[in-house]
Amino acid sequence: MKKFALALTALAAFTGSAVAADLPPAPAYSRAPVVVATPSWTGFYIFGGAGGSVWDADTSVLSTATGAPKTINQRMGGDGWYGTVGAGYDWQTSNSWVFGVFADGQFGSIRGSINDSSVGLTGTQKLRDSWAAGARLGYLVAPNVLSYVNAGYTGSQWSTTSLGPTSGAAAVTTTPSFQRSGAFVGGGVENNLNIFGITAPGWFMKTEYRAAYYDRATLAETTIATGLPSGNSITFKPLVETVSTSLVYRFNWTGPARY
Secondary structure, eight states, X not given: OHHHHHHHHHHHHXXXXXXXHHSOOOOOOOOOOXXXXXXXXXXXXXXXXXXXXXXXXXXXXXXXTTOOBSSOOEEEXXXXXXXXXXXXXXXXXXXXXXXXXXXXXXXXXXXXXEEETTTTEEEEEEEXXXXXXXXXXXXXXXXXXXXXXXXXXXXXXXXXXXXXXTTOOOOOXXXXXXXXXXXXXXXXXXXXXXXXXXXXXXXXXXXXXXXXXXXXXXXXXXXXXXXXXXXXXXXXXXXXXXXXXXXXXETTOOOSEEO
């Protein structure tokens, strides 16, 4: 009986080995490849930042009554710092182009000189705030880096000015505050902060240059002592150039998705 059991065991072992030898080898296990989805720039965004600005203005002095010039044209200027906030919406095409619309505001103290050289008076003119609305067109130099140009319409608010002798004596005349509108052009670069090794899927940074060309203003001077017109007016046509860096948050951006 024991010999019979041993014979059956040996037969089973031999048969199993033969069957195993005839089977194809088991396939090697491999992990499915990681698919990285390219993110889209389409969607809303908001931003805030700060920058520096300079302005230059062509100025001259006219007779308020006749409009006749009393001085030759002069170039005045100023500079300062400002903050900016804004919002926009972008559309990405099927290729690497991005088109968008936006609006923003700038708030600061950008000061410079203005004068009535016909009577030796000078003062400080300040750009108080401005706003802009426009469109931009950009090209993706990388999936998360956008290079763009922009243009649009802009408005500005300028302060009142008190003018006095260059010796620093008390002010003699004043000019009123005023608003001016115009057009702007500019450009910049925007990139996702992930390129710096930071895990910040929706956060971007953009650096932008802008030049704003405003319409000419004619500012009638008022004599402080009497409250009456002085008879002189100062023309003022400013060009404002700005460079800013802003932090941007895109609501639809989740970064490259992994599956």
